[in-house]
Ligand SMILES: Nc1ncnc2c1ncn2[C@@H]1O[C@H](COP(=O)(O)OP(=O)(O)O)[C@@H](O)[C@H]1O
């Protein structure tokens with residue numbers, strides 16, 4: 001109460017000025033604290049992105065060597081192994097023996113299969129000499145990217161002195177190039193980092209999300225409409241509501257265990273299939289969609305319902321002609337955010353076996369596959385150096401999809417939002 | 421209250437359209453309407469007046485069973501529309517609401533085109549056999565609501581893009597498109613400016629030729645201007661009901677007099 005007495009001196013008095021100064025100082029502090037909080041949050045986000053980009057950007061290119069491959073004429077089933085070997089050895093004519101021995105290690109072990117499939121697509125190459133670009137093996141990719149220090153003693157290095165000399169010889173001949181790493185997107189997983197790609201994981205994630213959407217969207221909307229618009233409000237509906245809210249907070253690994261017990265062990269569905277992954281993710285997404293849909297339905301102003309009831313629309317007509325269309329933007333936004341969450345979910349997919357090593361992309365949702373987050377998990381666990389940058393690259397790809405989905409949610413919200 | 425210009429209009433008919441007997445309404449434990457008897461005449465504008473919270477809206481909403489949509493609301497007594505008890509088990513409230521149209525306090529057009537706003541009722545009740553039929557109903561309703569001239573060139577534009585007064589007339593057009601027999605209006609002008617109010621009042625007077633109109637209003641001037649009969653509610657009781665001129669100039673109940681002279685309310 002002392003303040004009031006002092007301020008009673010009038011609003012221009014020294015006491016009241018001091019009051020104003022104190023208030024301004026308080027406001028300044030609050031503003032400063034807010035700025036600091038935002039700065040910290042942004043700094044963390046930037047650190048995350050920067051570290052991903054710094055380690056990951058190298059995975060978007062891959063070192064290649066250009067070979068002149070000769071296939072003997074008249075041979076319908078040539079030995080690609082021999083042809084590949086011949087092509088690389090031809091580059092080392094006159095070099096010392098140590099270099100020659102290293103030469104074939106420079107090539108990726110997948111090189112002969114790449115040549116084989118190239119020839120299969122162009123059969124008239126048989127009996128000819130043609131040039132083709134094939135990836136180098138991971139240690140030499142690392143060397144080309146400057147990730148192997150030439151100054152370290154030979155015994156501690158993954159490439160020998162002779163290997164470095166051999167690689168430099170190819171470089172000087174202008175045969176080494178580093179194009180965009182298309183393998184990262186068109187190949188499925190592989191033991192060899194230079195051949196490994198995300199195709200299987202992307203398709204696996206797509207099938208899983210599709211299954212998840214097809215199941216959780218209609219069921220979620222149906223449940224929400226019933227609960228919000230038709231169910232009588234009583235103890236039972238309160239109980240259901242509380243449980244749905246709790247369900248949304250259940251850790252995802254629990255859903256994975258449930259799926260393992262029910263879908264795999266009881267129903268006998270295939271292990272590691274994106275379809276089963278989608279079912280599991282649907283269990284988790286369902287409460288999110290129900291909650292978002294109920295919120296969107298609740299946000300439709302009662303005046304619209306009254307208007308429709310007032311002209312003699314039935315309850316059902318009110319909901320389906322007026323309330324649901326108006327709630328659609330909110331429902332879609334909630335659904336996409338739920339799906340984006342599902343896209344990044346790892347634990348339940350690990351439990352149902354979507355972390356197997358599979359070198360072919362799934363052709364149906366019932367084939368074993370990985371998903372993007374489980375692929376990241378597998379790569380992060382791999383000892384080969386090349387997987388370090390590929391793990392970061394895969395995370396960037398996953399983040400890219402998440403950003404796309406959120407952008408879609410924002411677009412839909414703005415596009416279909418109507419004012420009343 | 422000298423400026424109340426009571427219009428010496430004849431009451432259209434003495435035929436009773438709605439007959440309410442012993443109506444009680446409860447919201448849970450609270451008793452909102454207490455034993456109300458009233459006869460609402462055909463082709464007449466009846467005004468419900470009274471201090472806020474006295475139950476005018478509650479009673480109005482009994483007449484088209486809008487109270488059914490409120491979970492804890494209970495209505496007892498009998499309300500007959502043309503002799504038929506509207507709370508009878510055989511009566512479908514949805515069908516009833518097409519017969520007893522309603523206009524709300526805040527204009528609430530659907531976020532659809534002007535045409536679709538008016539056509540919605542006839543569509544769901546199957547009142548039009550063809551597109552031409554429907555066009556005719558829409559035009560007729562908009563004409564009756566005195567909105568046709570302003571709206572005829574923009575029927576495909578959203579109803580929410582109209583001005584407040586136009587929106588309210590659109591809501592009236594929407595309500596009369598199902599050819600109801602009774603039109604209920606809950607403070608239809610309270611969100612409108614004086615010019616729009618005057619237009620809607622004029623419209624109400626014209627609607628009397630075809631409908632029985634019940635209007636809730638907090639403005640006594642408005643009740644005096646548009647209505648032939650006035651009911652005064654106070655604390656859930658129907659205190660006085662009679663010809664508008666009589667209620668305003670020569671109230672029988674002291675509470676009515678206090679309200680009209682500005683002592684309650
Ligand atoms: N939905 C409701 N639930 C509970 N009480 C209500 C509800 N609507 C109105 N009431 C109560 O009923 C009484 C009459 O309200 P109302 O009919 O809206 O009055 P008026 O329209 O005359 O201002 C008020 O006391 C109000 O608090």
Ligand SMILES: [Mg+2]
Nearest residue numbers: 476477478606
């Ligand atoms: Mg009211």
